[in-house]
Amino acid sequence: MIHFENVSKTFSEKSGNTHAVRGATLEIKKDTIHGIIGHSGAGKSTLIRLINQLEQHDEGLISVFDYADIRKLNKESMRMLRQNIGMIFQHFNLLESKTVLENVLFPISAFQKVSKTTREKALKLIEDVGLKDSEHTYPAKLSGGMKQRVGIARALINDPEILICDEPTSALDVDTTSNILSLIKKIKEQRDLTVVLVTHDMHVIKAVCDDVTVMDQGYIVEHGTLDDILFSAKHPIAKSLTASIGFNIDDIAKDYGHLPNLTLLRFKGSVTSEEILSRIIKQTGAAINILFANITPSKEGLMLVSIDFDDIDVIKQALEAKGVEIINDRF
Amino acid sequence: MIGFDSYLQAFNETLYMTLMSTAFVGIIGLGLGVMLFSSAQEGLKPNKTLYSALSIITSVGRSIPFLILIVLLIPVTRIIVGSILGPSAAIPALVVGGVPFYARLVELALFEKGHDLKETGRAFGLSDIKIITKILIPESLPALIRGLTVTAIALAGYTAIAGAIGAGGLGNLAYLYGYSRNRPMVTWISTMLIVGLILTIQLIGDLLVKKLSKT
Numbered sequence: 001m002i003h004f005e006n007v008s009k010t011f012s013e014k015s016g017n018t019h020a021v022r023g024a025t026l027e028i029k030k031d032t033i034h035g036i037i038g039h040s041g042a043g044k045s046t047l048i049r050l051i052n053q054l055e056q057h058d059e060g061l062i063s064v065f066d067y068a069d070i071r072k073l074n075k076e077s078m079r080m081l082r083q084n085i086g087m088i089f090q091h092f093n094l095l096e097s098k099t100v101l102e103n104v105l106f107p108i109s110a111f112q113k114v115s116k117t118t119r120e121k122a123l124k125l126i127e128d129v130g131l132k133d134s135e136h137t138y139p140a141k142l143s144g145g146m147k148q149r150v151g152i153a154r155a156l157i158n159d160p161e162i163l164i165c166d167e168p169t170s171a172l173d174v175d176t177t178s179n180i181l182s183l184i185k186k187i188k189e190q191r192d193l194t195v196v197l198v199t200h201d202m203h204v205i206k207a208v209c210d211d212v213t214v215m216d217q218g219y220i221v222e223h224g225t226l227d228d229i230l231f232s233a234k235h236p237i238a239k240s241l242t243a244s245i246g247f248n249i250d251d252i253a254k255d256y257g258h259l260p261n262l263t264l265l266r267f268k269g270s271v272t273s274e275e276i277l278s279r280i281i282k283q284t285g286a287a288i289n290i291l292f293a294n295i296t297p298s299k300e301g302l303m304l305v306s307i308d309f310d311d312i313d314v315i316k317q318a319l320e321a322k323g324v325e326i327i328n329d330r331f
Numbered sequence: 332m333i334g335f336d337s338y339l340q341a342f343n344e345t346l347y348m349t350l351m352s353t354a355f356v357g358i359i360g361l362g363l364g365v366m367l368f369s370s371a372q373e374g375l376k377p378n379k380t381l382y383s384a385l386s387i388i389t390s391v392g393r394s395i396p397f398l399i400l401i402v403l404l405i406p407v408t409r410i411i412v413g414s415i416l417g418p419s420a421a422i423p424a425l426v427v428g429g430v431p432f433y434a435r436l437v438e439l440a441l442f443e444k445g446h447d448l449k450e451t452g453r454a455f456g457l458s459d460i461k462i463i464t465k466i467l468i469p470e471s472l473p474a475l476i477r478g479l480t481v482t483a484i485a486l487a488g489y490t491a492i493a494g495a496i497g498a499g500g501l502g503n504l505a506y507l508y509g510y511s512r513n514r515p516m517v518t519w520i521s522t523m524l525i526v527g528l529i530l531t532i533q534l535i536g537d538l539l540v541k542k543l544s545k546t
Contacts, residue, residue: 054453075458082456093451097469097545107455110465138545164454 001194002028002051002162007060009046020046021057022218028211033188033195035209035226037202037241042215044198048164051196052085053078065161083107086155090167092147094139094154100126101135104153118157125153129183145176152183156191163188165197169204181207202241206297214238227300231266232327249304252292259289259306263316266325267301276322277305286315333508333517342524344418345500348490349528352425353483360430360482361475363389364437365463371438373446375459392431397489400428401496421490421498429486436478440471473544480536484529491525501525 004026011018020043028034036044049055050062053070062070064081073081094103104122105114126135129149139147148168155163165184169177185208188195199205205212205226212229214222214237221235230247233239239250253262267276281288286309293303307315316326363385369375370382395403401424408415408423448470452462468475494502501521509518 052454054450079456079458082454085454087454089447089451091447093447095448095451095466095470097472097543110452110455110457110461140546 001030001065002026002196003061003063004047004050005061005063007050007057007062009043009050009055009057019043019218020055021050024060024220026213026220026223028194028196030194031188031192032210033185033197033208034211034213035205036196036198036213036215037200037205038215038237039200041217043218044200044215045166047215048166048196048198051162051164052082052087083158084160085162085164086158086160087164088148088151088155088166088168090170092139092144092151092171094147094150096139099136099138100131100142100150103139103150104157107154107157122153122157125156126150128187129153143176144172145180148172148176148180149183152180152187156187159191161192161194163193163195165195167198167200170199170201177204178207184208202245205241206245214241225298227296227298230296231264231300231302247294247302249292249302252304256291256306259291259308261307261309261312262291263305263307264327265301265303265305265319266327267303268323268325269299274322276319276324280315280318284309284314284318288315333504333514337504337508338520338524341499341501341504341521342528344498345487345490345494345502345525345528348418348421348425348493348498348500349483349487349532351419351422352429352486352490353479355422355426356429356433356482356486357479359426360433361437361468363430363434364441365467367434367438368441368445368467369459369463371442373442375449375462389431389434392427393435395428397424397428397492398496400424401493416497418499421493421500424493425486425489428489429482432485433478433482436482437475440474440478441467443474444470473540476536476539476543480533480540483532483536487525487529487532 004024007021007024008019009021011020024047036047038044046055050057051064056071064070065084067073067077067081070081095106098106101122102109104126105118108114108118123135126132129152131146131149131153134142134146139150142150168184169180172180181204184195184197187193197204197209209226212222212224212226213220214229214233214235216235216237222229222233222238229238230242233242243251249264256262277288280286286307289306289308291304291306293301295301309315319326367382367385367389370378370385404424404427405415408420411423412420414420445467448466449462452466457465490498490500491502491505494500494504495506497503501524505518505521508514509516509521
């Protein structure tokens, strides 16, 4: 759906050049919610702005839909590309001089007369995002969460295949954030929609994303499914991000480094609901000390244990026989 | 004797100069202001050379004292208007004096929300022209009107200077009939009339801004 091949973007400024994106290679799959996370200045906002060419890359190739190289598009094709990509913003960017309905219709009314069907579609969208009866209100009268709902409805008016979300919840409180994220998730499930979401908050990633890209200083430092990142992130930034949502395995491993045979276990699918460990303990008489355990949004289990037993390989074989993956290269 | 008719005529001349020059300044200043905003570094089509050139022109334009500007423009006025006396003859100088002033106010007004609005428009596939006409100007309208009000008031003040050197109007009345012939009453009445005009402009501007602001 979206493919980056060795893409770089540099901003020249008086104070020197800023390498916002450096040699990014990335695949964003159709019908997924793809999160891009990193600290401020990591280049994540620039990276997503390349998708609809709000910024132009200096090097590399970006293909979106059937366009093999979006840098080479003429004006008309660029307009079509952009109309097929909806976008919502951190500060909502609503037009203050227009009502909710006029805002939602704007991506169409800027080009042509609005038909009755389009108007009805807009009203339906406004209802879908939970703003029924607010269609004639001006944005200044709306709360932050409501403004973002208008932003979402407006981004969807052209039935885009891609929705770009630039820090969509960073200006919102915790409860509103979770409501907006649920809305994005619901909308994604109702339509053929690929969502690319930029955030600095790992909770947002955990709440909605299927795939995750971690960026630092313009580089893509980790890339994979959410579970991959939670289980096997190696880059310090990625590790500190996973730690921020309670997956602070490395800190715990460091604190309990004196314990024997620290082992990280990954329980996939149905194995999370079986009593695997207690059976092994009963059978072998091994002492297994659980230091950390958590379950990811996709129901995979992660456990950090210390195994006190003479023949460690017996335990490992027993675990592997049950489909538990042993990750030992992390520490 | 200065009768009611004389005051009315002078008032009408001042009103005519103010409105005509404000209209021209509004249109040309808006155009120049949009060009300034667009060619600036954060604008729609950054162009350092164009921006510097426009910037120098507006800065120089604003720094020439109005009285000197009228004198400097005499040849131009003669070609455009055909005379250097009367209210119409004041218009070219008023426009040249007012345009750089308003252009800067326009640039400021657009700059306020410019970056976000530019990006929003681009994301919807709008061309630069459409971003200006469909987003930037409508969204900045209250600020643009506020700027135009300030400009119109400055222009009303300028008409008094122009009036004193032959353009007619209340300035002419106050100076030539009031001050020069030592009739302070005429000066006072003229002053009150021009103050009334300026207050009215401010009132209309405020009402318009209030009507246009959706906050």
